[in-house]
Amino acid sequence: VQLQASGGGWVQPGGSLRLSCAASGLSFGPSPMAWFRQTPGKEREFIAAGGTGRAPRYADSVKGRFIISRDNDKNTAFLQMNSLKPEDTAIYYCASRRWWITTYDKDVAYDYWGQGTLVTVSS
Secondary structure, eight states: OEEEEEOOEEEOTTOOEEEEEEEESSOTTTSOEEEEEEOTTSOOEEEEEEOTTSOOEEOTTTTTTEEEEEETTTTEEEEEEOSOOGGGOEEEEEEEOSSOOTTTTOGGGOSEEOOOEEEEEOO
16 A cells, blocks of 8 residues: 655645645545644644545644545545645645544554655745
């Protein structure tokens, strides 16, 4: 299984970015996809999770600003990030596992991880 995250970069506060996570080697349709982020010296933080046919789940810190989505035909998940703030600066990781789990907001629940993509929000 491979997850390839992309789309990070630099953006000014208030701007938008869309991250992508291309998956291979797993049955993408049933697999939940999640996004986490991490900054130096801090633990990995849950951002969003979604499964086919399931309502997406978000961390309070990004609710109303970020949107998780997926294209099952292209085996790709997305994270649309709007109204970005400097505190959103982090390395963003996509993650997956073979089926939905109630502990979707815990990084230990996921078996597969992308390599991370850096998002920098500054003026």
